Amino acid sequence: SFDSLNGQLPGGGWPVGNLIELLAHPDSSTMSLLLPALNAMPAERLRVLVAPPYQPMQQSWHGTCAMSRPTHPAPRTLPARLLWIRSQHLNDTLWASAQALRHGHCAAVLSWLPAHVPLAALRQLQLLASHSDSLFFCLRPLHSQANSPALLRLALYPRQDQQGQA
Helix, strand or coil: CCHHHHHHHHCCCCCCCCCEEEECCCCCCCCHHHHHHCCCEEEEEEEEEEECCCCCCHHEEEEEEEECCCCCCEEEECCCCEEECCCCCHHHHHHHHHHHHHCCCEEEEEECCCCCCCHHHHHHHHHHCCCCCEEEEEEEECCCCCCCCCCCEECCCHHHHHCCCC
């Protein structure tokens, strides 16, 4: 549970319709922080992964679907709709991220960006995110440039007792 983190976030959770930057080591377990929120979203809405450094594992992703029968009021889980976009060039990654935000049917857009991205490109993504109802995460290296239009910017470090573990 991430209740203590939620208590510190604007509005008590990840802010929808904003650029959220997560700065971390490429091999960190950043997705374990995001999966609870992403899996709580309706299964029929897309989760778009743009230029992830690894192949997504479908079994880690699920969404909720409310049962229509009153005898089963608890939500059940369904496989989430994932769109995995491979990209090797920054311009392609930025373009794909922008298109996903414009799409209007994405629950979340996760974009892996390098340390140095033109500030104008980040501002454009923030503007597009502000006109969407998507969670928008940019995952970047810890040493990323300091100038950013992100509403929320978190640096993630491994716990001391987990360093050196695979």
